[in-house]
Amino acid sequence: MRLGSALESEQLRDRIISQRNSDRTCIITSVGTCGLARGAADVARAIYQTISDFNLKDSVDVRTTGCHGFCEIEPVVLIYPEGILYQHVTPADIPEIISESVIKKNVVERLLYHDFSTGKNIIHEQDIPFYNKQNRLILGNNRFIAPNNIDDYIALGGYSALVKALFEMTPQQVLDEVKESNLRGRGGGGFPTGVKWESCRNAPARDGIRYVICNADEGDPGAYMDRSLVEGNPHSIIEGMIIGAYAIDSHEGYVYIRHEYPLAAQNLAIALEQAREYGFLGEDILGSGFRFDIKITKGGGAFVCGESTALMASLEGRIGEPRFKHIHSTERGLYGRPSNLNNVETWANVPIIINRGAGWYRQIGTDGSKGTKIFSLVGKINNTGLVEVPMGISIREMIYDIGGGIPGGREFKAVQTGGPSGGCIPKSLVDISVDFDRLAKVGSMMGSGGMIVMDEGTCMVDVAKYFISFLTEESCGKCIPCREGLDRMLDILTDITEGRGKEEDVELLEELGDVMQETSLCGLGSTAANPVLSTIRYFRDEYDAHIKEKRCPAGVCKELITFTIDGEKCNGCRVCARECPQGAISGEKKEVHHIDQEKCIKCGLCRDNCKFDAVTVS
Amino acid sequence: MVELTIDGTKIRTVEGTTVLEAAGEMGIVIPTLCYYPGLSPYGACRVCMVEVVKNNRSSLEASCTLPVEQGQVILTNSERVRKARKLIVELLLASCPNSKTLQDMASNMGINKIRFKIKDRGCILCGLCVRYCKEQMQSGGIGFIGRGTSRKVSTAFDVTPEECRNCGGCEWICPVCERACTAGNLIDGLCGGCQNLAPVETCPICTGCSESVGMQGHKVY
Numbered sequence: 122m123r124l125g126s127a128l129e130s131e132q133l134r135d136r137i138i139s140q141r142n143s144d145r146t147c148i149i150t151s152v153g154t155c156g157l158a159r160g161a162a163d164v165a166r167a168i169y170q171t172i173s174d175f176n177l178k179d180s181v182d183v184r185t186t187g188c189h190g191f192c193e194i195e196p197v198v199l200i201y202p203e204g205i206l207y208q209h210v211t212p213a214d215i216p217e218i219i220s221e222s223v224i225k226k227n228v229v230e231r232l233l234y235h236d237f238s239t240g241k242n243i244i245h246e247q248d249i250p251f252y253n254k255q256n257r258l259i260l261g262n263n264r265f266i267a268p269n270n271i272d273d274y275i276a277l278g279g280y281s282a283l284v285k286a287l288f289e290m291t292p293q294q295v296l297d298e299v300k301e302s303n304l305r306g307r308g309g310g311g312f313p314t315g316v317k318w319e320s321c322r323n324a325p326a327r328d329g330i331r332y333v334i335c336n337a338d339e340g341d342p343g344a345y346m347d348r349s350l351v352e353g354n355p356h357s358i359i360e361g362m363i364i365g366a367y368a369i370d371s372h373e374g375y376v377y378i379r380h381e382y383p384l385a386a387q388n389l390a391i392a393l394e395q396a397r398e399y400g401f402l403g404e405d406i407l408g409s410g411f412r413f414d415i416k417i418t419k420g421g422g423a424f425v426c427g428e429s430t431a432l433m434a435s436l437e438g439r440i441g442e443p444r445f446k447h448i449h450s451t452e453r454g455l456y457g458r459p460s461n462l463n464n465v466e467t468w469a470n471v472p473i474i475i476n477r478g479a480g481w482y483r484q485i486g487t488d489g490s491k492g493t494k495i496f497s498l499v500g501k502i503n504n505t506g507l508v509e510v511p512m513g514i515s516i517r518e519m520i521y522d523i524g525g526g527i528p529g530g531r532e533f534k535a536v537q538t539g540g541p542s543g544g545c546i547p548k549s550l551v552d553i554s555v556d557f558d559r560l561a562k563v564g565s566m567m568g569s570g571g572m573i574v575m576d577e578g579t580c581m582v583d584v585a586k587y588f589i590s591f592l593t594e595e596s597c598g599k600c601i602p603c604r605e606g607l608d609r610m611l612d613i614l615t616d617i618t619e620g621r622g623k624e625e626d627v628e629l630l631e632e633l634g635d636v637m638q639e640t641s642l643c644g645l646g647s648t649a650a651n652p653v654l655s656t657i658r659y660f661r662d663e664y665d666a667h668i669k670e671k672r673c674p675a676g677v678c679k680e681l682i683t684f685t686i687d688g689e690k691c692n693g694c695r696v697c698a699r700e701c702p703q704g705a706i707s708g709e710k711k712e713v714h715h716i717d718q719e720k721c722i723k724c725g726l727c728r729d730n731c732k733f734d735a736v737t738v739s
Numbered sequence: 740m741v742e743l744t745i746d747g748t749k750i751r752t753v754e755g756t757t758v759l760e761a762a763g764e765m766g767i768v769i770p771t772l773c774y775y776p777g778l779s780p781y782g783a784c785r786v787c788m789v790e791v792v793k794n795n796r797s798s799l800e801a802s803c804t805l806p807v808e809q810g811q812v813i814l815t816n817s818e819r820v821r822k823a824r825k826l827i828v829e830l831l832l833a834s835c836p837n838s839k840t841l842q843d844m845a846s847n848m849g850i851n852k853i854r855f856k857i858k859d860r861g862c863i864l865c866g867l868c869v870r871y872c873k874e875q876m877q878s879g880g881i882g883f884i885g886r887g888t889s890r891k892v893s894t895a896f897d898v899t900p901e902e903c904r905n906c907g908g909c910e911w912i913c914p915v916c917e918r919a920c921t922a923g924n925l926i927d928g929l930c931g932g933c934q935n936l937a938p939v940e941t942c943p944i945c946t947g948c949s950e951s952v953g954m955q956g957h958k959v960y
Contacts, residue, residue: 423886425886440883444782445780445782445801445804445805447800447804447805447806593887593888594886594887595886595887596886596887596888597886597887597890598864598883598885598886598887598888598889598890599783599864599890600782600783600784600785601783601784601785601786601827601830601831601863601864602785602827602830604864604887604888604890605830605831605833605834606830607887608834608887608888609830609833609855609856612855612856625854629854632826633826636822636823636826636827639788639798639799639819639823640785640788640799640801640823640827641785642782642783642785642801
């Protein structure tokens with residue numbers, strides 16, 4: 122059914138809402154990629170099966186949605202309208218959940234979320250500290266939307282921003298609203314979105330063609346907020362793009378999505394098809410006379426294709442290489458036409474700004490950074506997951522209040538923000554607020570929102586080496602400072618971690634890093650040295666320990682550590698000897714064991730398996 | 740016409756020229772590797788970096804791709820520029836020591852030590868051959884394959900393509916193939932013989948570049 126006017130779309134919404142009964146029980150389970158990895162597909166299947174076994178098909182709704190954000194406790198089952206949350210659900214738990222929670226309205230105590238800080242079980246989703254400290258403007262709807270059902274999105278007020286923009290606002294007013302909201306690009310650079318739109322709109326287009334593009338080529342290690350958004354709520358991005366296209370006067374859009382995100386691409390394709398059927402896309406959208414459509418292009422797996430000009434080259438079918446910056450892509454981008462590229466999360470912010478107004482939006486956040494930002498909180502943290510917080514929140518709040526602190530009672534050491542091109546923020550700066558400008562000031566960056574938490578068992582030189590080796594592989598290889606500089610940086614870092622470091626290496630790394638920052642062709646190269654520069658800045662002592670004392674303080678760098686058995690603690694249980702893959706541990710039962718250093722490959726299995734902490738690293 | 744200042748001297752030039760070309764008009768030599776007149780600018784070698792001063796701040800830009808702008812202030816040989824250029828040439832020499840072009844450049848810049856491991860890749864990936872083949876010969880027989888450090892210039896599927904007319908242009912324009920440094924033993928990757936200005940009787944190191952030895956002879960490193 123194609124909707125021909127704004128009125129028809131409102132009537133459709135009313136009809137969908139009237140058919141739905143908010144008191145009716147709804148079982149929600151998240152089957153995003155993270156849920157699927159934990160077996161959510163079987164859980165969902167079990168729910169459908171059990172519902173039909175109990176003959177509840179007519180009285181209970183089942184909804185399979187995208188990721189809700191709290192990946193640590195997947196698979197999650199929510200029971201609405203009560204809002205009960207069950208964690209780590211297995212298919213075997215489903216009959217109990219349905220007979221207890223759905224039919225008898227009781228709570229299955231053993232599946233509830235357990236709050237370790239208070240020692241209590243929490244029944245309702247909104248009471249869990251992980252959720253109630255967040256401001257989930259964008260992610261919050263994920264749990265109410267089955268991504269393959271546009272009606273869910275419409276019932277929540279979806280596409281009302283589009284109606285408002287098309288029928289109550291001129292393109293200029295839309296543009297002004299976004300400009301006034303101070304929305305900054307969520308892809309990493311933090312460029313003001315409204316200004317970008319304006320320069321694209323004002324750029325002369327020879328044949329009247331302008332493009333809007335959505336950058337869904339998220340590739341930072343440990344970051345997956347864009348994936349969850351595209352998987353869970355694809356219509357918010359589509360709606361944002363249509364509104365953007367209307368403001369910019371564009372009629373063609375592209376979503377450039379990673380090949381590694383098959384579910385996201387699939388859900389997006391379904392969403393586009395459904396939006397077309399209703400007439401939100403295509404010719405004469407809702408009878409307004411405005412036409413716009415979106416195509417999906419899959420990336421081939423190059424990290425550098427997240428860079429705007431490389432992305433556009435890849436879209437055109439050329440090698441994904443950045444080009445020089447003096448001509449902005451808003452003037453000459455894809456196929457030489459003015460092109461406006463924004464990140465997934467940026468587009469998802471647009472309908473909210475149009476619906477609620479720039480004034481309302483500006484109340485959230487700090488002076489320079491407005492709105493909320495989604496971070497993927499990963500690494501050595503209790504509550505792994507996606508966290509949407511207002512800009513300006515402190516890192517401490519994110520790690521301890523939302524993230525639940527560091528597992529195993531270990532000490533927090535640093536947090537890496539902004540992905541491989543970002544930097545490490547040490548414990549001493551844990552109280553700084555998270556916004557674009559503050560993070561840049563301390564030598565890191567917002568990036569797309571990756572946040573990798575590291576504990577005391579992490580060697581910072583090793584971390585820098587990991588990110589540099591990632592970037593060495595992902596550099597396109599076009600410009601010399603990035604290609605050769607990263608390769609040489611990796612050589613030096615490898616030498617340091619393997620005990621061949623020289624005194625002058627740190628100065629050379631700094632000099633090399635500075636030159637890479639200044640001379641690289643694109644953003645990848647110019648930020649690539651950040652992991653090294655920021656770790657040198659805050660953890661210089663660890664570099665010195667590696668170089669001067671040939672010692673790895675965190676006990677990570679294999680060439681610099683030896684495993685020994687503490688004779689006082691070892692009771693000769695033979696566990697380590699059994700676990701050792703090299704057969705390097707000798708010793709009779711109930712006698713102190715010994716590690717043959719010649720055979721030892723320093724895998725650390727003995728230490729991990731010793732129940733008496735008898736294996737020491739030095 | 741656009742008026743800009745390069746190294747303190749004002750110059751008027753046509754809109755659309757690059758800073759590199761404008762500096763050339765004034766007789767200011769900016770070292771380049773991946774730039775060649777008649778080929779499209781590529782901006783990969785980053786040797787032609789210049790400092791652009793704007794509102795009390797300055798940044799480094801590649802002059803071969805930087806278009807001139809009204810009122811632009813350019814420094815082609817500032818401390819910052821020299822430092823960046825030197826390190827880039829040092830990086831290049833470490834990955835391709837047998838290029839006379841590079842050795843000369845290093846010598847002119849006063850590089851007397853390479854602090855990186857020598858890994859002779861035999862190519863600096865300046866892309867001159869690729870662009871020459873495509874833009875001057877209208878052939879497109881060679882191109883880049885691979886990414887990062889495994890990037891190389893090659894023909895499709897490593898076979899001689901039909902497009903190749905054996906013109907030899909790719910070799911002719913190559914700063915490594917055609918102008919190889921043939922010095923027998925490089926000391927720590929450095930030669931620097933040919934560009935030497937100090938008169939020395941004989942050169943014990945450099946043996947290959949006698950053609951270009953001028954009146955002034957060789958300098959021993």
